[in-house]
Amino acid sequence: MESSDRNTQCCIAGGGPAGLMLGYLLARAGLRVTVLEKHDDFLRDFRGDTIHPSTLTVLQDIGLLEEFLKLPHQEVAELSGDVYGQTVTVADFRHLPAPRPFLVLIPQWDFLDFIAREARKFPGFTLCMGAKAAGVIEEGGRVTGAQVESHEGNYAIRADLVVGADGRHSVIRPDGGLESVDTGAPIDVLWFRLPRDAAHDPERTGGTIRPGAILVTLNRDEYWQCAFVIPKGSLEQMQQEGIAAFRVRVARIADFLADDVDALRSWDDVKLLSVQISHLRRWWREGLLCIGDSAHAMSPVGGVGINLAIQDAVAAANLLAQPLREGRLRTQDLEAVQRRREWPARVTQRAQVAIQNEVLSPVLTSSTAPGDLPLPLKLLQRLPLLRRLPARLVGIGVRPERVRSLN
Ligand SMILES: Cc1cc2nc3c(=O)[nH]c(=O)nc-3n(C[C@H](O)[C@H](O)[C@H](O)COP(=O)(O)OP(=O)(O)OC[C@H]3O[C@@H](n4cnc5c(N)ncnc54)[C@H](O)[C@@H]3O)c2cc1C
Secondary structure (H helix, E strand, O other): OEEEEEEEEEEEEOOOHHHHHHHHHHHHOOOOEEEEEOOOOOOOOOOOOEEOHHHHHHHHHOOOHHHHOOOOOEEEOEEEEEEOOEEEEEEEHHHOOOOOOOEEEOOHHHHHHHHHHHHOOOOOEEEEEOEEEEEEEEEOOEEEEEEEEEOOEEEEEEEEEEEEOOOOOOOHHHHOOOOEEEOOOOEEEEEEEEEOOOOOOOOOOEEEEEOOEEEEEEEEOOEEEEEEEEEOOOHHHHHHHOHHHHHHHHHHHOHHHOOOHHHOOOHHHOEEEEOOOEEEOOOEEOOEEEOHHHOOOOOOHHHOHHHHHHHHHHHHHHHHHHHHHOOOOOHHHHHHHHHHHHHHHHHHHHHHHHHHHHHHHHHHHOOOOOOOOOHHHHHHHHOHHHHHHHHHHHHOOOOOOOOOOOO
16 A cells, blocks of 8 residues: 655644644754645635734744735734623733734634745755545554555655644544543534625624624625534534524624625535544653644634644744754653643633633523623723733733744
């Protein structure tokens, strides 16, 4: 079956934010690195659109910030939403200690294409599209490479290090024998597009909360990318009620969508994105490391998963580039990556679980609007200085990473 064997210093399974950023940084440090991406392109729209100040700082560290900001994007200085008819601002990014104190909204494929384009400028970087990591190769109790299934045929890649950056449905993680603990999540997301009338529709990207409903609308110019939050497992009942009833439900939440909902012709136009929160007890074993969602699957709450995945990549490159370059990688180096990144990931996941349980689930199960805003939201309205705290958590996060110069 195998057409040939290949060799590299680091083989990364998964060309998402974690995998591509790690590939970029290791290639920049002079290493030979191969990134395997199972899809033929990055054109999938289910992975979130937010690039936070922490990632903008990383882009500045590697000298790509100005080029990146030339791509079409939106800049969001504060996060606000329509909560039971009141505009509520929950985060103000303007005061963050970052080179660019705002969120960038950009379709994730544009971000990934950009990083891949820049990474290809390094001679050691190889990106194999349409190449699926089917499992790890083990020899003498250590991982020594990955099996690859691709359009060119199946082959093996030998590597000093294999990195599982293959997301929340990782193949590498279980095949490498790493045990994942599922925290569960009470929500799922329905993901669909509606046409956008630039002349009449509002500009803003944001969330709308109504009794029993949460809808996030991302402005992508010609269309709205919509994320409709539902209680986990409730899709079947909604499907039984029919697509027409769903159209009515959406139009009732956001009246500016009323003329657009007819674009949903059947349930085929609506994708179910299953939300999951999980973590690995151990992120590594000899020859293998998992980072990003593969090590700690994030909920969409706060839109922080992409940025955490990138922080993992920066920490991994900081800690591993030199030992890899010198051919003296030890399991202690892999353990150091987990030690550095596990705490930020777990703290963020705990905050996501709290928001899911204390805020989102009660909204989704309520049938009437509360007489008053919940206390935290009321405080955020009365005391604007408080909005800097959620901005800090979302925009920069816990234990931010900076790229160390490796050349
Ligand atoms: C509904 C929803 C909305 C979200 N919205 C946001 C948001 O707005 N902002 C935000 O920051 N986070 C958001 N998140 C979280 C975010 O998507 C993840 O945390 C983030 O994408 C993790 O990055 P990653 O690189 O670890 O994994 P992924 O982005 O999942 O990338 C993994 C990559 O590996 C590839 N792959 C998978 N298996 C293989 C294989 N066997 N071989 C080769 N390639 C493989 C996949 O095709 C993919 O390209 C959202 C999550 C959900 C569920």
